[in-house]
Amino acid sequence: MPLMLTLPALCVALLAPVAGTVVDFFGRRRTLIVGLLIYAVVGVLPVFLESLSTIIASRIALGIVESAIVTASTTLIGDYFHGESRKKCLRTRRRWPRCPPSCWPVGGALGNLGWRGPFLAYASAPFTSSAVAVDVEPQKSEQPAGARRPACGSHGARCCRRFSATFGGSCSS
Secondary structure (H helix, E strand, C coil): CHHHHHHHHHHHHHHHHHHHHHHHHHCHHHHHHHHHHHHHHHHHHHHCCCCHHHHHHHHHHHHHHHHHHHHHHHHHHHHHCCHHHHHHHHHHHHHCCCCCHHHHHHHHHHHCCCCCHHHHHHHHHHHHHHHHHHCCCCCCCCCCCCCCCCCHHHHCHHHHHHHHHHHHHHHCC
């Protein structure tokens, strides 16, 4: 059973260089949207699979998709944020995987469904994917990393959607 938990992370670590090439070839945003949809399907699969070997195979597939999601979301953060706002976003992203206590009741409720219940949490990924899909991708700026860029609040709802899409994509993994 520990293999089911560690395989996706191992795939992310091993496939990051390949994922970078995939993200560059297909595009960051497209890779993130498609990756999140596949992530939801593959993540929920263990609920329906019977054999341990197919469940492990689905976890390997999840790790492959996670490597693309992590790479795409990280590069999008690099594209959308500059200077101090980029540093702040990446620091926040690094802290996010520590599940806040507000998520514990959801985990407990899914756990009450049996050992397969927590896999249903992956079904939330399409909501993040839809946030990415409805956002208009900004033009890439050639602004140097040290240059000042307007804060998120000055861009209104579009910037908030963009942040939640890139941040949500990076947190899904």
